[in-house]
Amino acid sequence: MGYEAGPREELVQKGLLVLWAKNTVSIEVDGEPLALGADELLFLGPEQRRQFLVIDGLSYLQFNSLFHCILEQDQELGCKGRLFFSAAELPKIALLGRLGQKIKQTWADIEEELLLEAPHKLSLLRSLLRNLLIYANRLYLENHQKAAEKWPQEELVREFYYLVNQHFREKTKVSDYAKLLHRSPKTLSNLLKELGHKSPQQYIQERRTLEARRLLIYSNKSIAEISSELGFEEKRSFSRFFKQQTLLSPSTFRQKKGNMATS
Template structure:
């Protein structure tokens, strides 16, 4: 089911199973944000050149920048919307999902539903489906309200399932803003100090906040976002390695190659050849 206004607002929800035509599931994802809710086990997607297996009651959140291929999905639901329908950046104070569900640097945002979570979202999905069949003057507002509620619920679950829920609100804001700034500036800014300056914080403050997560250091987030884009460009474009390195802010090709090989275990050229062999 699709909702489309002449003014550009777009929302789509659909159910899929193993018998569905899955070849076109992600062709209409440009400039849109996507939520995929898996309701049975053993779903396979290759995202940005890496294969993922998703099990029942997992939800993954994707932006238009994710490259998706090698699809084999058993059963689930998809919700997709564009910025004119609901801009998470403009409504950040309402839903708080920027840098958590979407535009969260290098990691693939995913949540696992408990039975209670699943029942709550199932009920909400049913209301979505009912409202999609409506055609009165309040339909847009109702659908936006339902999407807002869905994003808030998923953000709460994400916070609960990570250490984000234990962080004070001011520190939580720093984490989210850092992630979003990395998404905007990773091509030209590679150091923690540069992002600390944008946030009007010291590099040490940033490091201390991320230490509370017990996970990656700020520099790792930056480097992994650069590597993610490098993999995307190497696999999905015909640009030369030199062009890719330059677009990612490296004037020295050798420096880029060393950076890439240190993490991926192969040079950019070897990585491209390996991927080409796999898909041929």
């Protein structure tokens, strides 16, 4: 668990990450630029690849799933909750009002505790982290009232997103996930449409495309290896799929974005 930003362009890839932009900063998430305004929090899960482009005024809390295990059973705060697993958008929170001040104070308490060598340090850090995430979750819901009102329906959608994230390599049809959710494909499609989400098939395709983008940018695997890893029987089929999704061939995309794989 860390809280100090590292050298410029440092890659921080492991574990769950909470970023606090004290000034306007720029980062990359999965190869795409993202700007954070002053006093904004951003929550990133372990699979999202990130690179700091401008880190002055950026602090972070980073912790692994084992440290986070106390929250695993909490549908709203755990790794499957809205803060660390939001498929529709990257969860950002502006630190405003009473809850914003509580988050800032709790963050300061965590920083202070990290510097101490004292009994029960781990237990206290877990408690402080839980409080910070509770405040952040409440503030997120204040800023996203419609999502809060539709939380019961959104929970099924989130479970669909989670299942896709786990199985997109081998399960590529809406019917695969409808069966896992004990729903019909039509019911699942109608629910996502009613809540203003993308269609199930579109999300499945976008998740496969995202993984392809990650592998092309952050790995040294050949296009044929990536094709096989994503469940395509032929490299040609993968190339056609990728170009339909991005308007670029895999090789052109890799040349354009550059390869950031570490040796």
